[in-house]
Amino acid sequence: MITMGLLWAGLACFALGFSISALAAEVVPDQQGPALVDDGADTTRILAIFEAISQVPRCSKDEERIAAWLVQWAEERGFPVKTDAFSNVLISVPAAEGYADAPVVALQAHMDMVCQKTADSDHDFTTDPIRLVRDGEWLRATDTTLGADDGIGMAIALFLAEEPGLKRPALELLFTTDEEVDMTGAEGLAEDALKAERFINIDSDTEGFVTLGAAGGVTMEITLPLAFAPLSPGQATYSLRVDGLLGGHSGVEIHKNRANANVLIARALNEAVPFRLISFAGGSADNAITPASELVLALEPEHEDALKARIVAFEQEIRGEYPEETGLSVTLEALPNPADAALSAADTARLIERVFTNGPKSFPDCPRLPTTSASC
Structure with a gap:
């Protein structure tokens, strides 16, 4: 967007979207367009x-x-x-x-x-x-x-x-x-x-208004050295999937308390149980709120019950936090074919923490200003 003289502008913000591995991302766009008044x-x-x-x-x-x-x-x-x-x-x-x-x-x-x-x-x-x-x-x-x-x-x-x-x-x-x-x-x-x-x-989402101002975006790239190693004997493979979210444009819906599937998965697993990451995929555009995400992990059998309990509790927590996300679905499924390799537990924890920490948030004191810190 160019800032010169008279400007009609929409709000441009940041939404987390990324892909690790070749897993396909599921997208549910906001399909409704301009009203024909x-x-x-x-x-x-x-x-x-x-x-x-x-x-x-x-x-x-x-x-x-x-x-x-x-x-x-x-x-x-x-x-x-x-x-x-x-x-x-x-x-x-x-x-x-x-x-x-x-x-x-x-x-x-x-x-x-x-x-x-x-x-x-x-x-x-x-x-x-x-x-x-x-x-x-x-x-x-x-x-x-x-x-x-x-x-x-x-x-x-x-x-x-x-x-x-x-x-x-x-x-x-x-x-x-x-x-x-x-x-x-x-x-x-x-x-x-x-x-x-x-x-x-001419790029406004509000008819009948003229805006004097400017909008911009910031792209954040995080590079982490990660090493894959073969799975340990007895480790099982699971898929954790969050989908059915509203999604939307990161410029005009970011302040509407809509959940980001990437962030939800990271929150669900952050410090829950020790596991090893195999793949994580969600989002296909950095200006769309991710509506679906999937993480594949390797887990020791003794941690299976704790993980299942965590996912059940987390889903209830999220439904309370995001009441308008009525289509939310959280599923944990055992996969029949184990993967060949996964990240170490330490690298997994580091990556999940970075995803969760760097996800955009909105705060009550400035509900229309997405930020990555609690300060407006």
Whole structure:
């Protein structure tokens, strides 16, 4: 997100998401999109543009095709268009008659979307269009994220550029890449790319409000030297799985007391019984709250009863702490085929403690400010 002049911005925060081993993560996205409060001609045309955008795959770091679509859109209308090494697209739109002397206005939105899908979906984000569904007053997607962030911002900008009869100044439509992951598109934009004197970022989740401010994100990378060794004779293998959580966007739902499956598993096992970690997988995007996670562990037989008791007590604890997580499921299952190797008990404890300690938390004194410490 670029901070210049007038900014419409959403809240960007950090959610824990990682994967150790090749286990597949289960994702339950928030599928509901923008409310369709107006069925007038403007809304119809904007949504038609959004539907066309939704036909083009555009996950973060895979924006070449949507950039090419935008270039073609501009060329078909005779608008000058430029791209850069970061696949940013800048379309210049002439002023309406009588407004040639008005200050140029830049409208900015980002091309990429958060690509998440349900566990049983066969959707391929690299090839398949987003399947839109009109559900009463709402627009949603079928088993995937909708991409209204920021596809609807792109659609609004394109609508304003080509809608006849609008009394408007010259426009610069700036579409940037990789906003959902590291903002390299905005960061890489040349300082002299824009001529506009006013800048409006169309990327808000609240209709009818203009925000003066900025939002950003921080990526944390933790590297730990870990060594695997063969299992000891008699050690059994178990799978601990937490799923059915609400999940959601780490920017707009992080303050809603939604549980993170990665953090829950770490909390359940931290200092519970001695065990050895075989694999831990949960989450597929660092800007989505992890709804499902699975840990596979090796355990001495004498600790099995204590672990089962801990999991039962922990599930009740979590249901009380997160009353809105009605779909929560915590399962411990013995696996028939033992693994070949696992981490040492010491390395396991160190890794689990780091995951739990570094998970984002919200605190009563500042409920809208996620932080990793108790201080606001």
